[in-house]
Amino acid sequence: MKVVIIDGYVDEPACLGVPPYISPYPRYIAGALREHKIPQQDIYYVTIDQLRTSPEPAKNRIMSAGLVIIIAGMTVPGKYLRASPITPGEIESIFSIVSGTKILGGPIRLGFSDEGGKTASVPGIDAGDINLAHADVEAFVYDILQSEEHLHDPENVVHRFRTVDEIARWSVNGAFIIKQHPDHPDLMCELETYRGCGRRKHCSFCTEPFYGSSDYRAVFDVVSEVSALYGAGARHFRIGRQPDLFTYHATDTGGDIPEPDPYIIESLYRGIRNVAPGLRVLHMDNANPATIAAYPEESRAIMKTIIKYHTSGDVAALGMESADPKVVVANDLKAMPEDVFEAIKLINDVGGMRGANGLPELLPGLNFVHGLQGETKNTFGMNYDFMKTVLDADLLVRRINIRQVMSFPGTPMFGKDVLVKKHKxxxxxxxxxxxxxxDLPMLRKLVPNGTILRDVMCEISDHITFGRQLGSYPLLVGIPAKLPVGRFIDVTVTGHGYRSITGIPYPLKINHAPMKLIRELPGAGKKRTAKIINGVPYENEQDFLDKNITGQDLLRYITIP
Ligand code: SF4
Structure with a gap:
């Protein structure tokens, strides 16, 4: 039987699967299929963007497949540089040409909404006999393949969550699927260490508690998966599929926050490095600021381990959500503003030094959610003041994410998001x-003009090329030139926007560079640019200095000939 997996992309609080990321979903599904002896060559993976741009080859496979699975769901939708998540209309239209069994799975089971501030609804997609996986799609796929009868009549299959033992096998057996991703090998593999929230109370808006209490994967299992992905060509990894990396295999001490185990994190990172010695990116994602504030010594040890094994430009995204203590209490949020401030300080202290890719080793990110219960006009002022205090204290935050709450059925927030509209x-x-x-002054401190950023991947190219380093929360770089898409280049930072920077190729080939790049050289200015252009071509550095007496400071950004 032929199977088609269509990646409509996912974006959850603790899981990203929008290019250049690939989420664990398609990998686990492919592994579940392999366990049923479906040959690799009969498992076809395609992204929704591939389907849009060249539908024909995929369309035939979809029409003739015995099983078509669409993965979808954005529970925290963002703005994406070159990818667009699947829409309900597209899901309907794709499924309408399928004659085999149709499965829709992923976080879409929790509801569908295309932007923050809107209430998510359970998808009422009308394409006949679609089977929505109400629990884990990979387990559903595995179970319906247990018998012909189930495959043709999945109605009777019980929806369930997969076990960590199952994904230990499926993640390894399904790693091959990444070779079919259009970005391969330059894609980021999102790795899962655990899911579910170990807190006793849960933040009012969060969907993570739907996964139950934390189900930690064994270090050996995660490392084996990395080994399989590495064998399939992966070189970029993010340990992003967990709500708080610091509490991976943490000890339950009876309080709200379990006690972190630095030794486990050391085993995880060391293991990954051992099986993937040539990896190019190893980053993390979420950390609970309350964990860092409650266990500063353990957290410091964990950060040191991360920095020892990871690659620079890493981000620990802190879910602060609100600096208003009343909102924190009303929504059972995890940390008070003073806790978050301590966490920011500690991460800066351990991770603030500049690393090999031009960015600091490890910095905090900050997430704010608006429209929560108890929010008033003052909440906006408190959040703003908190950020200003961080900035004035010379602490760095890699990125600040501000969104309005999206309320999902089953969360305490559902039906109580009236403030979203009122405060819009x-x-x-x-x-x-x-x-x-x-943001702007923070960015200027983070990457001052003249900073060299390594390995920026050119992703969109017209008269301006937009690129990013592969990693957690990469900076968007605009380069005023048309460069080949897919190429990795080093970049000199030359300007700042609110959320992005301008840069030029490093080192700049001064004898061949167009004026629009030369004038971007840090400190070049109009007059010097004209002089530099008049002096082209240069034979060597001395020739450059002879023709540009004040050009010494520019030599570090250019190459001659
Ligand atoms: S601490 Fe709050 S935001 Fe984090 S996973 Fe738990 S419920 Fe969700």
Missing amino acids: KMFLKYKQMVRKDI
Whole structure:
């Protein structure tokens, strides 16, 4: 039987699967299929963007497949540089040409909404006999293949969560599927260490508790998966599929926050490095600021381990959500503002030094959610003041994410998001202020003009090329030139926007560079640019200095001939 897996992309609080990321979902599904002896060559993976741009080859496979699975669901949708998540209309249209069994799975089971501030609804997609996986899609796929009868009549299959033992096998057996990703080998593999939230109370808006309490994967299993992915060509990894990396295999001490185990994190990172010695990126994602504040010594040890084994430019994204203590209490949020501040300080202390890719080793990210219960006008002021205090204290934050809450059925927030609409205008104004007053000066401190960023991947190219380093929360770089898509280049930072930077190729080939790149050289200015252009071609550095007496400072950014 032929199977088609269509990746409509996912974006969850603790899982990203939008290119250049590939989430664990398609990999686990492919592994579950392999366990049923379906040959690799009969498992076809395609992304929704591939289907849009060249539908024909995939369309035939979809029509003739015995099983078609669509993965979808954005529970925290963002803005994406070159990918667009699947829409309900596309799901309907794809399934309408399928004659085999149709499965829809992933976080879409929790509801569908295309942007923050909107209530998510359970998809009412109308394409006949679609089977929505109400628990884990990989387990559903595995179970319906247990018998012909189930395959043709999945109605009777019980929806369930997969076990960690199952994904130990499926993750390894399904690693081959990444070779079919259009970005392979330059894609980021999102890795899961555990899911579910170990707290006794849960934040009002969060969907992670739907996964139950934390189901930690064994270090050996995660490392084996990395080994299989590495064998399939992967070189970029993010340990992103867990709500708090610091509490991986943490000890339950009876309180709200389990006690971190630095030894486990050391085994995990060491193991990954051993099986993937030539990896190019190893990053993390979420960390609970309350864990870091409650266990500073253990957390410091963990950060040191991360920095020892990871690659630079790493981000520990802290879910602060609100700096208003009343909102924290009303929504059972995890940390008070003073806890978050301590966490930011500690991460800066351990991870603030600049690393090999041009960015600091490890910095905090900050997530804010608006429209929560108890929010008032003052909440906006408190959030703004908190960020300003961080900035004024010379602490760095890699990125600040501000969104309005999306309320999902089954969460305490569902049906209580009236403040989203009421505060919309205020929210937009405040967001703009944060971009201007906080993000911009923060970015200037983070990557001052003249900083060299290594390995920026060119992703979109027209008269301006947009690229990013592969990693957690990469900076968007605009290069005023048309460069080949897919190429990796080093870049000199030459300017700053609110959320992005301008850069030029490093080192700049001065004898061949167009004026629009030369004038971007840090400190070049109009007059010097004209002089430099007049002096082209240069024979060597001395020739450059003879023709540009004040050009010494530019030599570090250029190459001659
Ligand atoms: S601490 Fe809050 S935001 Fe984090 S996983 Fe638990 S419930 Fe979700």
